[in-house]
Each structure stands twice: as C-alpha cells, then as structure tokens.
Amino acid sequence: MHHALHIKNGIVIDPKNGVKAEKMDIFVKDGKIVEESEVKGEDVKVIDASNKLVVAGGVDMHAHIAGSKINTGRTMRPEEMRVVRNIANKFRAAVGRVLLTSPAIGYEYAKMGYTSSFEAAQPPIGAMHTHEELDAIPMIDKAALPVFGNWHFVFKYVEAKDIEKLKTFIAWALERTKGFGVKVVNPGGVEAWMYGGNVTSLDDQVPGFNVTPREIITSLIKAVEELKLNHSVHLHCNRLGVPGNYETTIETIKLAGGFSNDARQVLHVTHVQFNAYAGDSWRTVSSGAEEIAKTMNSMDNVTIDMGQPIFGHATAMTGDAPFQFTLHKLTGARWSNKDSEVEGGAGIVPLVYLPKNPVHALQWAIGLELGLLIDSDKVVLTTDYPNGGPFTEYPYVMAMLMSKKMREGELEKVSPFVQKATNLPAIDTEKTLEEIIHMTRSLPARILGLPQKGHLGVGADADIAIYDLNPLEIDTSNDFEKVYKAFKTAEYTIKSGRILAKNGELVDECWGKTYWVDATGRVDMEAIKPDLEDYFKYYSVELQNYGVEEEWLKKPERIVI
Amino acid sequence: MIIIKPKTEFVVTVEAELTPDLAEKDVGEIKKFKVYYGKDVVELGELFEITKEGDDKKLVLDGDFSRVKWVGCRMSDGEIVVKGSVGANCGAYMAGGKIVIEGDADDWLGAEMKDGEIVVKGDAANLVGCAYYGDATGMSGGKITIEGNAGNYIGEKMAGGEIEIKGNAGDFIGTEMKGGTIVIHGNCGFVGGDMKAGEIKIGGEFELMPTFVKQEDAWVGDVNVKGEGVVRRL
Numbered sequence: 001m002h003h004a005l006h007i008k009n010g011i012v013i014d015p016k017n018g019v020k021a022e023k024m025d026i027f028v029k030d031g032k033i034v035e036e037s038e039v040k041g042e043d044v045k046v047i048d049a050s051n052k053l054v055v056a057g058g059v060d061m062h063a064h065i066a067g068s069k070i071n072t073g074r075t076m077r078p079e080e081m082r083v084v085r086n087i088a089n090k091f092r093a094a095v096g097r098v099l100l101t102s103p104a105i106g107y108e109y110a111k112m113g114y115t116s117s118f119e120a121a122q123p124p125i126g127a128m129h130t131h132e133e134l135d136a137i138p139m140i141d142k143a144a145l146p147v148f149g150n151w152h153f154v155f156k157y158v159e160a161k162d163i164e165k166l167k168t169f170i171a172w173a174l175e176r177t178k179g180f181g182v183k184v185v186n187p188g189g190v191e192a193w194m195y196g197g198n199v200t201s202l203d204d205q206v207p208g209f210n211v212t213p214r215e216i217i218t219s220l221i222k223a224v225e226e227l228k229l230n231h232s233v234h235l236h237c238n239r240l241g242v243p244g245n246y247e248t249t250i251e252t253i254k255l256a257g258g259f260s261n262d263a264r265q266v267l268h269v270t271h272v273q274f275n276a277y278a279g280d281s282w283r284t285v286s287s288g289a290e291e292i293a294k295t296m297n298s299m300d301n302v303t304i305d306m307g308q309p310i311f312g313h314a315t316a317m318t319g320d321a322p323f324q325f326t327l328h329k330l331t332g333a334r335w336s337n338k339d340s341e342v343e344g345g346a347g348i349v350p351l352v353y354l355p356k357n358p359v360h361a362l363q364w365a366i367g368l369e370l371g372l373l374i375d376s377d378k379v380v381l382t383t384d385y386p387n388g389g390p391f392t393e394y395p396y397v398m399a400m401l402m403s404k405k406m407r408e409g410e411l412e413k414v415s416p417f418v419q420k421a422t423n424l425p426a427i428d429t430e431k432t433l434e435e436i437i438h439m440t441r442s443l444p445a446r447i448l449g450l451p452q453k454g455h456l457g458v459g460a461d462a463d464i465a466i467y468d469l470n471p472l473e474i475d476t477s478n479d480f481e482k483v484y485k486a487f488k489t490a491e492y493t494i495k496s497g498r499i500l501a502k503n504g505e506l507v508d509e510c511w512g513k514t515y516w517v518d519a520t521g522r523v524d525m526e527a528i529k530p531d532l533e534d535y536f537k538y539y540s541v542e543l544q545n546y547g548v549e550e551e552w553l554k555k556p557e558r559i560v561i
Numbered sequence: 562m563i564i565i566k567p568k569t570e571f572v573v574t575v576e577a578e579l580t581p582d583l584a585e586k587d588v589g590e591i592k593k594f595k596v597y598y599g600k601d602v603v604e605l606g607e608l609f610e611i612t613k614e615g616d617d618k619k620l621v622l623d624g625d626f627s628r629v630k631w632v633g634c635r636m637s638d639g640e641i642v643v644k645g646s647v648g649a650n651c652g653a654y655m656a657g658g659k660i661v662i663e664g665d666a667d668d669w670l671g672a673e674m675k676d677g678e679i680v681v682k683g684d685a686a687n688l689v690g691c692a693y694y695g696d697a698t699g700m701s702g703g704k705i706t707i708e709g710n711a712g713n714y715i716g717e718k719m720a721g722g723e724i725e726i727k728g729n730a731g732d733f734i735g736t737e738m739k740g741g742t743i744v745i746h747g748n749c750g751f752v753g754g755d756m757k758a759g760e761i762k763i764g765g766e767f768e769l770m771p772t773f774v775k776q777e778d779a780w781v782g783d784v785n786v787k788g789e790g791v792v793r794r795l
C-alpha cells in the first residue's frame with residue numbers, strides 16, 4: 001500500500017486557507033497533508049484530478065449515528081431494514097432505508113465524500129452502548145456529545161451558582177463518558193416531562209429545583225468557556241416543534257451576548273428549522289426564519305445548523321422526550337419513550353415528510369430560508385439525521401442553496417401554503433460553491449474546535465474528497481442536476497491518506513478515531529467527590545461501575561486541554 | 562409452460578422470486594435468472610433443471626421447494642403450480658394470477674397480497690396474509706384457500722380479500738384486522754385482538770377476547786380500539 005499520494009492538477013477549494021478554485025497539487029504522507037518536498041523519493045501514488053473539484057472530506061457535526069435512540073429506532077422500525085445496500089463480501093453486510101445499520105452509516109458517508117460525523121446526543125449512562133456502536137461504524141472519524149441539560153447534578157450546581165463545581169462535573173462526565181463536548185436538549189423540559197409536563201419559556205422553574213432554562217444555559221456556557229473546551233455548548237432549544245417558538249429561539253441566541261471566544265462561537269444552536277415557527281397554532285403557523293436570521297447576522301459568537309427536512313421517510317429521535325410525545329399524539333405513529341435515570345430522557349417516532357402536506361412543506365421551506373438568509377460563516381448544512389431525513393441527501397440541500405432555478409422547480413411540487421407562510425419564493429440568494437464547501441467542511445470543523453479537520457493546509461488530516469465537477473466551468477445556478485449528481489458520489493474519498501471509495505464503490509475499509517476531550521487537568525476532581533457519592537445512591541449502577549475506560553475503545557483519540 | 566426441477570437437496574435456503582413472467586423468456590435466458598443461494602448470487606440454471614413446453618404463462622415447480630423462498634413474489638398474472646411443498650413468503654405482495662401448492666406452505670404465505678388466488682392442498686404455517694413487521698396493512702385483496710391446517714397469526718392487519726382454512730388454525734386470528742373475511746372450518750385459538758373491521762367466521766371451537774360484545778348472532782369488537790369487527794359461527 002502506498003503511504004504517499006500526489007493529487008495532481010485538481011481544482012482546489014479550501015476556504016480556511018483562502019484557496020478559491022485554484023489549480024494546484026496536494027501531497028499526502030502518513031495520513032497527513034504535507035509539502036511536496038516531504039514525498040520526494042517516496043513510493044507515491046499519483047491521482048490525476050484534472051478538471052475535478054478537490055476539497056477536504058465532509059464534516060457532519062450533528063447526526064444521530066450511535067446509541068440507544070437509533071438502535072431503538074431500528075428495533076421499532078423493521079420496515080426500515082429491508083433495503084439491502086451491501087451483501088457481506090469484502091465489506092460488511094449493510095442494510096437500511098433511512099435508518100441505517102452501523103456499517104451502512106460509514107459506507108454511505110464514505111461514498112459521498114464525508115469523513116467525520118458527530119453523534120449529537122448521547123445519554124451519559126448509555127455511553128458504553130454508544131461507543132460500542134461508534135466502534136462498529138467503519139470509514140469515518142467520530143465522537144459523541146453527552147447531554148447535560150437535564151442532569152440533576154447540573155441543576156444542583158446551577159441552583160447553588162457554583163460554577164467551579166459545575167466545571168469539575170463537566171470534566172468528570174466527559175472523562176467518564178469519553179465524550180467530546182456539552183450537548184443540551186430542552187434544558188429543564190425533559191425533567192418536567194418526568195412529571196408529564198414541559199417548560200414553556202426560558203424562565204419557567206424546573207420542577208423540584210430552583211433553576212430556569214435561562215440559568216442552565218448561561219451557567220453551562222460560562223463553565224464550558226472557562227474550561228476552554230474544543231466545542232461550545234451545543235443547544236437544542238426549548239419549545240422545539242411548537243408554533244411561536246421562534247421568539248424563544250431568538251431570546252436563547254441572545255443569551256450568548258455576554259460571552260466571547262477568539263477561536264469560535266460560544267453557543268451552537270442546532271437544527272434551528274424545528275425552532276423557527278411563528279404563529280400561535282398549526283392553523284396560523286408561518287416561518288420565523290427571517291427574524292432568526294436577522295438576530296444571527298447581528299451576532300458574531302453564535303452558529304447554527306439547519307436541520308433541513310428531506311421529503312420522504314425519516315425517524316424523529318431526540319432527547320426531547322416531551323416533544324416526541326406531542327409528535328406521537330399529532331401523527332398517531334408508533335412511539336417509544338426513553339428514561340435515562342436522573343440524566344434526561346428521549347423519544348422516538350417514525351415520520352414521513354410529504355411535499356403536499358402544508359406543515360411539512362413549511363418545515364422544508366424554513367430549513368432552506370435559514371440556509372440562505374444566514375451568513376455562510378454561521379450556518380452549517382445538516383438534516384439532523386434521521387430527524388429531518390437521510391444525510392445521503394446533503395447534495396440535494398447543497399444544490400438547492402446554490403440554485404434559485406432548482407428551488408423554483410421544487411416549489412412547484414410542494415403545498416402552496418409555503419407561498420404565503422414563508423419568504424422562500426422571494427429569496428434570490430444563491431450561495432457560491434466556495435460557501436457550500438465552507439458550510440460542509442471548514443465551518444463545522446471550526447465550530448467543533450478541530451484544527452486538523454475541514455481543510456487541506458499542510459498538517460491537516462488527509463481527509464480528501466474529489467468530485468467530478470470543475471468549479472472553473474460549472475454554472476451552479478443552472479446545472480444543479482450535475483451539481484447534485486457530482487456531490488452524491490465522490491470520485492475519490494480519501495481518509496487519513498487511504499483511498500476508501502471510488503466512484504461510489506468501496507475499495508478499502510478503515511476504522512476512524514473516536515475523539516474525546518480530557519479536561520480533568522483543569523479542575524480539582526476531589527471537589528465533587530462527596531456529591532458524586534451522595535447522588536449515585538439514586539442511580540441503578542455504582543459510581544465505580546459508571547462510565548467507559550479508554551482501553552475499551554477501538555481507536556480513542558484523547559484531546560487533553 | 563416452464564418446468565423447474567431442483568438438481569440437488571439444498572444445504573441452505575434459496576431465495577428465488579420466480580414468477581410466470583419467466584415463461585415468456587427462452588430457456589437460455591431463464592437459466593441466467595439470478596437467485597440467492599445462501600449469501601451467494603447464482604444463476605437459476607446452476608440449481609435447477611429447466612425445460613420449456615408450450616407457450617402458456619405457467620410455471621411448474623416439480624419437486625421439493627420447501628427451502629425455496631419468495632416463489633410468486635409480486636406476480637401479477639399467469640399460474641404457478643408447486644408439485645411439492647414451498648418455502649416462506651410464497652405469493653408475497655402478489656397482485657394477480659394463481660398459485661397452487663400441492664404440498665405444504667411455509668410462513669408468510671400471501672403476505673401483503675393485493676389480488677389473485679392461492680390454493681394450498683396441504684397445511685400452511687404461520688403468518689398467512691399478514692403485514693410484514695412494521696408495515697401497516699396486510700393482505701388487501703384476493704383469496705387464499707388452505708385445505709389443511711394453518712399455524713398462528715392469520716390475517717394480521719388484513720384489510721380485504723378472503724382467507725379460508727378448511728382445517729384448524731392456531732392463535733391470533735385477525736389481529737388488528739381492518740377489513741376482509743377469514744373463514745375457519747375447524748377450531749382455533751384467540752381471535753380478533755384489536756380488530757377494527759372485517760369478519761371472522763369459525764366452524765369449531767375458538768377463544769374470543771373478552772373485549773367483544775355479544776349481539777344476536779355474532780360478537781362485535783374489539784371495543785378496546787372502538788372496533789366494529791364481526792366474529793360469528795359458520
């Protein structure tokens with residue numbers, strides 16, 4: 001096997017390094033991008049990329065790819081498991097329609113030129129399960145974000161205004177769960193669900209604790225920023241899926257106002273499409289995307305991702321257990337409720353997005369509005385897989401954001417409700433190819449705090465995608481079908497310097513790293529010991545049995561801060 | 562007419578979506594038809610002897626097909642005669658035509674079938690005319706006749722058509738049924754759980770869920786789901 005590559009004559013777009021569609025060569029050695037001089041005298045494999053687009057491998061910063069939620073989804077949706085994607089041969093058996101098995105997840109990302117994906121909601125007590133599943137996903141680098149927003153420990157330290165202990169607890173929890181960062185899902189709301197309720201504003205009191213969602217969010221931001229974690233607080237807002245929720249979203253975004261970080265945002269708000277509804281009922285519902293975009297564009301320390309729905313099958317699965325119950329009541333579809341002790345909960349409900357359904361069409365339009373109206377340096381392309389649909393349709397979203405003509409065609413197929421309830425038909429914006437590459441590579445890498453990802457500069461991981469698209473010639477406004485087709489199947493997907501897929505065919509398999517963040521050196525772990533011992537009386541496991549040891553993981557990559 | 566005969570006893574199951582459409586091809590082409598033998602894709606001609614007699618749209622499966630699955634899957638016209646027994650999923654998603662099985666049929670006979678006719682001279686196993694796991698609707702049209710006995714789960718989520726069993730059947734008859742008719746001449750176990758509509762007629766003994774209301778000559782339920790299904794004696 002060659003351990004050096006020379007990608008020749010490709011047209012490179014590398015937004016982080018200011019490369020805008022320039023013909024240049026890329027050199028790879030030992031899994032990293034290197035200078036040409038480094039590969040002199042090596043056994044170099046040359047890849048001719050003449051007239052092809054060469055970019056960094058895609059980075060999916062928010063997807064649900066491992067853990068008890070997706071696995072329960074698979075169990076309760078056998079009908080999702082009838083699409084055979086690969087028969088066991090040189091590669092693993094892989095099945096799934098939208099809900100994929102673990103190998104299928106890795107393979108489908110690889111075929112598309114994506115090389116990293118982050119599991120966005122890990123129930124801490126289920127960490128072992130999540131890592132077992134992450135370890136069963138080939139081809140990509142990965143990590144998991146444990147959920148903190150409804151954990152009794154967090155409520156307790158926020159209530160006591162004890163940021164030091166909160167920081168210590170976060171460091172402890174990330175170490176125990178081998179987690180990457182702090183995810184917050186409907187803060188306080190899932191605890192209220194334990195009593196059959198929810199929270200309806202940032203200032204509702206959480207049952208049993210003298211804290212509010214506002215205090216939970218700001219305390220966690222403060223703690224994460226003082227710890228200097230790679231990634232900021234990653235927030236699924238309160239009131240998800242409720243008409244009128246866009247006001248809460250805007251109020252929440254503004255909570256970041258008091259904080260700053262030179263390297264990245266201090267708050268990432270996720271799948272905002274589900275939190276961008278105006279109106280006061282499903283009859284009067286309309287888009288709140290424009291107002292959210294105004295707020296986002298006026299702030300420099302918040303980022304979002306879209307949560308774009310794709311027409312067709314999906315499965316709603318979130319840590320937002322009360323929302324999932326509401327969805328079940330709304331659609332009558334199957335429902336599974338999950339309880340993770342004093343940490344939070346989750347729910348799962350099958351879903352189909354239908355173009356002629358006014359609400360689904362509205363959701364689809366809002367996702368696109370957010371992608372188009374918000375500054376490309378602040379919005380990442382996601383479908384919140386599998387909540388909004390398959391990640392394999394990212395190329396559809398990419399093409400749509402770049403072509404008004406394509407949007408006009410699609411608008412004719414959807415419910416006319418979007419004409420009056422959204423501004424999508426009037427939006428002329430067409431993102432450039434460079435912006436789209438940024439929204440799928442360099443931006444998510446920056447948001448996650450991974451300097452070696454999302455770009456092609458010397459020293460970066462050699463995660464590279466080559467597409468059959470010449471950026472110097474392509475007219476992205478009119479040739480949207482070509483754009484879609486090109487991004488759907490990478491001509492080459494290279495991960496850590498190894499060619500994994502070629503023209504949609506898998507050629508090699510690798511096992512990526514699992515990143516986790518070790519912040520225990522920044523805090524005094526003794527400070528919370530008595531609290532841990534006390535609280536573990538309420539757990540179904542003993543403190544010494546809680547968590548995941550590093551040696552249990554296939555390829556752990558510890559990031560010490 | 563095409564006659565298909567197994568060359569050997571199969572060590573693992575064969576998955577072969579054999580439909581009468583095959584009879585319209587020439588023998589060379591039929592032999593190249595792709596089927597699964599375990600996890601390997603093989604050509605039909607490697608596992609079976611194939612001969613052609615005349616031009617009618619008919620398959621004769623001559624021999625033991627009890628390890629051959631998906632016979633007649635999605636067929637829409639023509640006829641299949643199985644001289645022996647047949648494996649699982651025979652006639653699944655069937656939309657028309659006729660299948661006659663001279664021996665026994667394995668699980669999932671006529672699952673989610675929409676139209677056409679299936680006749681089993683021997684017994685049928687479980688899950689006759691049911692919906693596949695996760696799907697909302699089972700058999701929605703056509704007729705299945707079983708001369709012998711049948712197993713558990715008959716017509717789950719069935720929405721139309723008729724299943725007739727001349728012998729006895731097992732438990733869970735017409736669970737979540739939404740339409741159509743099930744006739745059982747002999748005895749059976751539990752009947753009508755979460756039944757919403759349709760009719761079940763039974764000749765012998767059976768056990769009814771307690772959530773059915775006795776009316777003049779029938780029971781109506783399942784009241785648990787506000788159902789108006791009818792269970793009556795033949």
Ligand SMILES: [Zn+2]
Binds near residue numbers: 063064121271318387
């Ligand atoms: Zn999510």
